[in-house]
Each structure stands twice: as structure tokens, then as C-alpha cells.
Amino acid sequence: MDTDDHDARADDEPVTRGAPVSPRPASTSGVRGGVSDDEPNGLFVGPPEAPDRHELLGEGIAGGEGITWKARYQGELTSPLPLAIKLLSPPRDAGPGWPSAREQQRWRDHAVLLRHLKLDHVVRLDEVFLGAPPHPPGSVREGTGASPQTMAYLVMEWVEGPTLHALLAGDPARADTIRRRLAYVAQAGEALASLASVTRSGGNPSLHRDVKPTNCIVHPKRGLVLIDVSTMRLIDDGYDLAGWHTPAYTSPEVLAAPHLPRAVAADVYALGALAYFCLTGQDPPAPDAPGAPAHIEAEVAAVARACGVGDPGRLTSHILAALDGDPSRRPTDLRNWSRGLLEAGGGEPATGHSPSSARPPRRLLYVIVAASLAVAGGGAFAPGLLERVSGGGDQSRTAPPSVTRSAGATSKDPTPSHATGDAVKPVGTIDAPADGAKVKYCSYFSGTASLPPGATLILAKQNMVNGDPQKYVELVFNYEKTSTLTSWRGAQYFGGENEGGVGQVYRIELVAVSLERARHFHDVEMSIEEIQELVRSGTSLADVQVRRVASGKPNECPGPPPD
Numbered sequence: 180m181d182t183d184d185h186d187a188r189a190d191d192e193p194v195t196r197g198a199p200v201s202p203r204p205a206s207t208s209g210v211r212g213g214v215s216d217d218e219p220n221g222l223f224v225g226p227p228e229a230p231d232r233h234e235l236l237g238e239g240i241a242g243g244e245g246i247t248w249k250a251r252y253q254g255e256l257t258s259p260l261p262l263a264i265k266l267l268s269p270p271r272d273a274g275p276g277w278p279s280a281r282e283q284q285r286w287r288d289h290a291v292l293l294r295h296l297k298l299d300h301v302v303r304l305d306e307v308f309l310g311a312p313p314h315p316p317g318s319v320r321e322g323t324g325a326s327p328q329t330m331a332y333l334v335m336e337w338v339e340g341p342t343l344h345a346l347l348a349g350d351p352a353r354a355d356t357i358r359r360r361l362a363y364v365a366q367a368g369e370a371l372a373s374l375a376s377v378t379r380s381g382g383n384p385s386l387h388r389d390v391k392p393t394n395c396i397v398h399p400k401r402g403l404v405l406i407d408v409s410t411m412r413l414i415d416d417g418y419d420l421a422g423w424h425t426p427a428y429t430s431p432e433v434l435a436a437p438h439l440p441r442a443v444a445a446d447v448y449a450l451g452a453l454a455y456f457c458l459t460g461q462d463p464p465a466p467d468a469p470g471a472p473a474h475i476e477a478e479v480a481a482v483a484r485a486c487g488v489g490d491p492g493r494l495t496s497h498i499l500a501a502l503d504g505d506p507s508r509r510p511t512d513l514r515n516w517s518r519g520l521l522e523a524g525g526g527e528p529a530t531g532h533s534p535s536s537a538r539p540p541r542r543l544l545y546v547i548v549a550a551s552l553a554v555a556g557g558g559a560f561a562p563g564l565l566e567r568v569s570g571g572g573d574q575s576r577t578a579p580p581s582v583t584r585s586a587g588a589t590s591k592d593p594t595p596s597h598a599t600g601d602a603v604k605p606v607g608t609i610d611a612p613a614d615g616a617k618v619k620y621c622s623y624f625s626g627t628a629s630l631p632p633g634a635t636l637i638l639a640k641q642n643m644v645n646g647d648p649q650k651y652v653e654l655v656f657n658y659e660k661t662s663t664l665t666s667w668r669g670a671q672y673f674g675g676e677n678e679g680g681v682g683q684v685y686r687i688e689l690v691a692v693s694l695e696r697a698r699h700f701h702d703v704e705m706s707i708e709e710i711q712e713l714v715r716s717g718t719s720l721a722d723v724q725v726r727r728v729a730s731g732k733p734n735e736c737p738g739p740p741p742d
Contacts, residue, residue: 216249222313224250224264224332230311230319233264233334242393244268244409244423249337261337262305266313266330267409270422278331283307286333289411292383300370301387302396302406306334338404343457344392350460357486360457361524366403367395368450368517369706375414375443375513377645384414386441390449391428392456416440427462428452431504434467444506447513451501454520458482458498466504475502483524494523512648518708603631605691607667607720614723618673624687625668626721635661635697638669639688639714643724649707650688650714658697673727683727692717 216237225232232252239248245267251259269277278286286307293304309329311319343363352360367390375384389410396404410423422437430448433441448466455463459478464471479498483491497520503509510516607628612618624638635658639650655669671687696713699705705713 220248221315223316224266224310224313224330226308226310228321230314230321231316233262234259235264235313242407243425244407247407250334263302263335263337263406265333265335265407265409267333269331278309283309283331285412285416286331286409288383288413289385289408292380292385293408295381296373296379298370298373299401300366300404301374302338302404302408303336304333304408305336308332308334333409335406335408338396338398338401338406340396340398340404342393343395343397343403343453346397347392347457347460351482352458352460352486354486357458357482357488358521358525361454361520363395363397363403364450364454364457365517365521367405367453368513368520370403370405371443371446371450372513372517372707374411375446376647376649378642378647378649378651384443385411386414386443386446387411387449388441388446389423389425389428390446390453391425392453392462395453412441414440414443426465429466430506431466432506434465442506443511443513444509447501447509447511447516448506450513450516451498451509454498454501455479463502466502472499472502472504475499488523488525490523494520497523514649514707603629605630605634605718605720607636607689607691609687609689609721609723612723612725616723616725617728618671618685618725619728621670621672622725623668623670624689625666626689628664628667628689628691628720630661630664630691632661633694634691635659635694636664636667636669636720637690637692637697637700637713637717638671639690640671640673641686641688643684643686645683650711652700652710652713654697654701658701659694661694681727681729684724685727686722686724688714688722689720690714690717691720 218236220235220237222235223231223233224235232254233250234253235248235250237249239246245265247263247265250262250264252262253259267278286304290304290307293301309331312330347360371387371390373379374387377384387405387408387410389407390405394405394407396406398404412419417440419438419440424433424437426434428449429437430445433445452463455461455475455478459482461478464474468474476495476499479495480491483494488494497516501509501516605628607630608626609624610626611624612622616622628636630636636655637658638653638655640653641647641650653669653671655664655667657663671685673683673685692713693716696716700710700713
């Protein structure tokens with residue numbers, strides 16, 4: 180394992196709006212300037228109603244956007260909780276009214292969005308507030324926030340572990356570390372894909388906009404975690420007053436116009452630059468540096484050969500595709516690109532961090548959601564409400580039933596039929612709702628099926644309008660009682676009223692998969708790639724397209740329909 184005893188949390192490398200700047204090396208210990216990260220420095224911060232709410236620890240880490248401290252919250256708790264608090268610096272061109280009400284609302288929106296996404300590989304943003312500068316306890320009167328200036332603070336979770344910069348800087352990958360390093364890049368790609376997903380974000384796709392080694396923490400259980408979400412913005416956000424960026428990890432179109440709105444292609448470029456760093460231990464040359472593409476190609480190929488990669492050219496070409504100077508030619512599917520990166524580098528890492536190790540089992544998640552909905556809705560519970568689109572877990576390698584889809588087995592078939600010979604081919608129908616039907620927040624589906632031994636049924640949902648290629652899966656009711664699935668029933672969920680689904684068209688597919696794979700899906704929080712493999716492993720039996728309409732109430736499916 181690559182190890183380091185440094186616990187860094189913040190942006191050690193300045194960001195800029197113009198010419199490149201020299202990065203400040205990350206500290207190599209938990210002590211900065213003689214003050215430990217865990218030692219109180221005598222200063223407190225908080226909102227006007229509680230100016231001493233958070234006690235600051237250590238000297239903090241200064242970056243281009245502000246300074247970040249480890250902190251602790253006491254309140255009425257028995258023991259204080261660790262947090263990370265960032266004091267934001269105003270942009271150079273900011274007027275006396277910074278931060279504006281719109282900027283403050285943007286940060287609050289991002290906090291809600293990140294809580295909605297629940298991403299293992301992105302830091303959680305807990306609170307945004309304006310308050311007095313860091314001060315000794317008791318020096319600011321509660322309720323007034325009296326101060327010559329009001330400061331903007333972000334309160335985030337404290338993520339343990341070294342930064343990628345502290346862990347890897349100056350150390351090229353070796354044969355025994357290359358797969359683990361590429362896995363870190365793939366985890367960053369998974370995070371960026373989730374942020375940019377229209378479906379995952381409830382219609383609010385966003386960009387991180389500052390992916391670089393000092394903004395990546397390697398957590399012992401979660402793996403790579405993107406931190407410093409202060410630069411995060413919605414994709415369709417407007418003019419950027421600050422234009423923050425880090426030249427070596429910034430695409431040429433952003434370097435040319437840092438204040439303009441950015442596209443997903445900009446985060447793709449930063450991910451390619453991160454891959455270069457993880458392989459070489461060095462920052463890539465800025466895209467406008469003379470000979471940058473040739474230099475990147477030569478360095479990546481050299482490391483790949485030294486690590487014994489079977490096809491160094493394939494790995495090199497894969498990374499160069501993300502670093503293409505033309506944003507229209509960069510990869511558009513970050514999950515597929517990340518999967519291809521692992522394959523080009525020699526496959527999945529033999530050791531490393533599994534996101535699923537930080538998650539409770541799926542059955543416990545069901546209990547949590549059920550309890551939450553029971554409190555909010557008087558006991559109504561939609562089973563399987565969680566979309567299984569993040570996390571890890573070991574994928575079952577059991578082969579699916581060796582059968583093919585029967586001709587004519589579609590939603591229009593009145594009854595399933597058996598194939599000739601000793602083997603039974605799975606066949607099935609979707610009888611309700613009909614093709615073209617309108618659906619609300621959730622809709623029941625039903626039909627008939629005939630399955631071979633060891634097979635069961637799932638319902639796969641795909642949005643046909645927003646361009647998201649991913650399919651989202653629900654098990655049919657009583658999926659383990661395969662003998663009862665001759666007349667099956669299930670449910671699919673289409674998002675709340677404010678999640679961007681109204682008016683969208685969805686394809687719902689009935690798929691026969693192995694019972695063992697379905698059990699694995701139920702018990703383990705699968706990654707999005709594993710879910711797609713689950714669907715691909717099965718046999719498509721029938722499909723319908725439905726249109727989401729307004730629901731009128733929050734939950735249309737309180738549970739399995741009565742027998």
C-alpha cells in the first residue's frame with residue numbers, strides 16, 4: 180500500500196484566474212508551524228446567533244479560495260464532533276456586497292444537493308453561514324455578529340487521510356501500485372459522473388470545477404474523496420465572477436475564458452490530468468505549454484512500460500483522449516471512461532478501498548428509509564425507494580441462464596410460452612401499465628412469466644429523454660419465491676415532484692436474471708457499473724414506455740399491492 184502519516188484536508192495548491200502559479204508543497208506531517216491539527220488555536224467562529232459555535236484547531240491550510248481548519252462542534256453533545264471549516268476569500272473583483280444573496284443561496288443549494296446525492300467520493304457540505312472573523316471565545320456578542328466585516332464560511336465533514344499530493348507527489352507508479360492509483364482516478368470519475376448526471380441529481384447536474392491532487396483525500400474505507408466543493412456550480416449556471424482554476428488541471432477552453440460557464444468536458448480534462456499525476460507523480464504541463472501533448476504522451480508511455488502494462492499505447496491513448504484540446508472530442512461517459520482506464524492499466528486493483536465498506540448493508544438501508552417515511556408520511560413506505568447507483572461491493576461472477584429471448588415475447592404477448600427441448604427459455608409479458616401509459620411518482624407493474632430454474636425477474640428503468648444511458652433496477656415483489664412469478668408484480672419509481680422527472684419518457688424493461696445475482700443486488704450496495712452488468716447479464720423479455728405526470732401527493736406506492 181502507498182502510505183503516508185499526513186492527514187491533509189484542504190487546498191494546498193493555490194488557484195488562479197490568470198498565469199500559472201507555483202504550488203506550495205503539502206506538509207508531510209500532522210503539525211504545521213508547531214501547532215498540531217488536533218490542538219486548539221484559541222479561536223472560534225460561528226453564525227451571529229452562536230458566534231462561538233465552532234472551535235478551530237491547528238493553523239489551517241491556506242489556498243487560493245481561502246483557509247481551511249480542522250474544527251470541532253460541541254453544542255450540547257457529550258463529546259465534540261470533528262469538522263472542516265473553510266473561510267472563503269472574496270474574488271479580486273468582488274464589491275463591498277460580497278457574498279451576494281445569490282451566492283449564499285448557491286452554496287446552500289449545493290449543500291442540499293450533496294445531501295441528496297449521498298456520494299462516497301465527494302465530501303459532505305453541512306452548513307453555510309456568515310459570521311465574524313475568527314476570534315477568542317466571548318469576544319463577539321451573540322445575536323449581533325458585530326465585526327468590521329462579515330466573513331463567509333463553509334462547514335464540511337472532516338475526511339481522514341492524506342491528500343493524493345501528499346501520498347504520490349514525486350513518486351511514479353510501480354508495477355505493484357499502478358492499478359491502485361488508477362482506481363483512485365476511477366473513483367474520482369464515478370464522483371464526477373454522479374454530479375453531472377441529470378437523473379442522479381434530480382435534474383440539477385453540476386460540476387466540481389477544481390479536480391486536482393490537493394483536493395483529493397484518500398480515506399481508509401471510502402477510497403478517494405473529492406473535497407473543497409466551494410467551486411462547485413450547476414452546469415447551467417451563468418457568469419462566474421471568480422473564475423477560479425488551477426492551470427495544470429484546467430482545460431484550454433477554460434484557460435481562454437475562465438469566467439464563462441463550463442461544460443462537463445472541463446471536468447473530464449481535469450480527470451485526465453489527475454490520471455497523469457497518479458501515474459507520474461508530477462503535475463501535467465499546462466495545456467498551452469509548448470509541446471504539452473507530446474510530453475504527456477511520452478511520460479505516460481514510459482511509466483506504463485516500466486510498470487509492465489500489457490499495452491502501453493492503449494493506456495496512453497485512453498488518457499490522452501480525456502486531455503484532448505478539443506472539448507467535443509473528449510469522452511462524454513465518465514463511467515465508461517473510468518472502467519476503460521482500469522482495463523487499460525491491467526484490470527481492477529487486487530487491493531485497495533471498497534466504497535461499500537463504508538455503507539450499511541442494503542437491508543439496513545431499507546429499515547432507515549422505512550422509518551423515515553413512516554415518520555414523515557404516517558407509516559407509508561415505498562419499498563426499494565433508494566436508487567442503487569453508488570457504492571462498491573463484490574460482483575457475483577455466476578453466469579446468467581444460458582438462454583435467449585424468445586421471438587415475439589414482448590409486452591403485447593398474452594401468455595408466455597415454453598421453448599422446445601430440455602431447456603426452458605424465459606419468456607414474459609408486461610400487462611400493466613400499457614405501452615404509452617401515464618405514471619406518477621411510482622407505478623405498479625404486473626404481467627406473466629415462465630422461468631427456468633435459478634432465474635428471477637427485475638424491472639430496469641431508463642430515461643429516454645435526458646440522454647442518460649444508465650438503467651436503474653428494482654426487484655419484482657417476492658423475487659426469491661420464483662414459483663410465484665408466473666403472475667408477477669413489481670414497482671418502479673420516477674422521482675418526486677421537484678426532481679425533474681415530470682414530462683420525461685421512461686422505458687421499463689422486464690429482465691430475467693440469475694437468482695444469485697438478484698440476491699447479491701439486494702444484499703450489497705452495487706456500483707452503477709455493476710448494476711449495468713446485472714441488466715446485461717440477463718434476458719430481456721418485454722418492455723413498455725411510460726410518461727411521468729404530476730402526482731398530486733408525495734407517495735403513490737405505499738407498499739406491495741394487496742393480493
